[in-house]
Amino acid sequence: MMNLTESLKYVVYRAPIVSRLMAPTYPYKINPGQLAAMIELIDNTRTSGGEVVEIGVAQGDSSVFFLEHLHTTADPRPLLLFDTFSGFTPESIDVEVDQRGKHKSEYDKFRYGDEAKFRRNLANAGYHNFSTYRGDAAKFDWTQIGPIGAVLLDIDLYKPTLDILNAIYPLLVSGGGIVVDDCIEGGPWDGSLQAYQEFIAENGLPSEIVGRKGGVVRKA
Numbered sequence: 133m134m135n136l137t138e139s140l141k142y143v144v145y146r147a148p149i150v151s152r153l154m155a156p157t158y159p160y161k162i163n164p165g166q167l168a169a170m171i172e173l174i175d176n177t178r179t180s181g182g183e184v185v186e187i188g189v190a191q192g193d194s195s196v197f198f199l200e201h202l203h204t205t206a207d208p209r210p211l212l213l214f215d216t217f218s219g220f221t222p223e224s225i226d227v228e229v230d231q232r233g234k235h236k237s238e239y240d241k242f243r244y245g246d247e248a249k250f251r252r253n254l255a256n257a258g259y260h261n262f263s264t265y266r267g268d269a270a271k272f273d274w275t276q277i278g279p280i281g282a283v284l285l286d287i288d289l290y291k292p293t294l295d296i297l298n299a300i301y302p303l304l305v306s307g308g309g310i311v312v313d314d315c316i317e318g319g320p321w322d323g324s325l326q327a328y329q330e331f332i333a334e335n336g337l338p339s340e341i342v343g344r345k346g347g348v349v350r351k352a
Contacts (some may be wrong), residue, residue, distance in 0.1 A: 181282025
């Protein structure tokens, strides 16, 4: 005989409309191929001392994915999480509008962030081995972090993406790399693709697109 909890699930799973509460959904804005590439970079750099970094965290779904992987593989490295927690910077938006011909209204997004709330949500989910950094990651002194192993770079816009690539690449350890999100043509976020293409061309690196929209930069 089923217990009460399982009995309720049985009813809800079969009930019209309410059954949607138990319907499976894909919870990540990052595609599986991109997540797989990040896991590969994390595992490749486990013994190198290179830090694991996520830049642009939104509500933290992918952060939980990486924290769970670090935990279940007994990787002691903390996850370093960077975000303005207040949306895009005016400087970055101006470049999109004035130099790339985009519409300013496209970038009034991600203003809901709150660093304290974000930290509480991760702690309530059972994760504590992380640090948050609030501010413009393009202006951060990345030499403070030291050697870097794996980075998910998801800040969507051209100028900060290119600035961060130039700042972080010299700090990557052997086997390390960066996965740049939104490397896809068209739409308001194609500044990521332009920055990625310019960076690999400037540094003589191969193009590697994973998960349809993830541009991978590996340490040469």
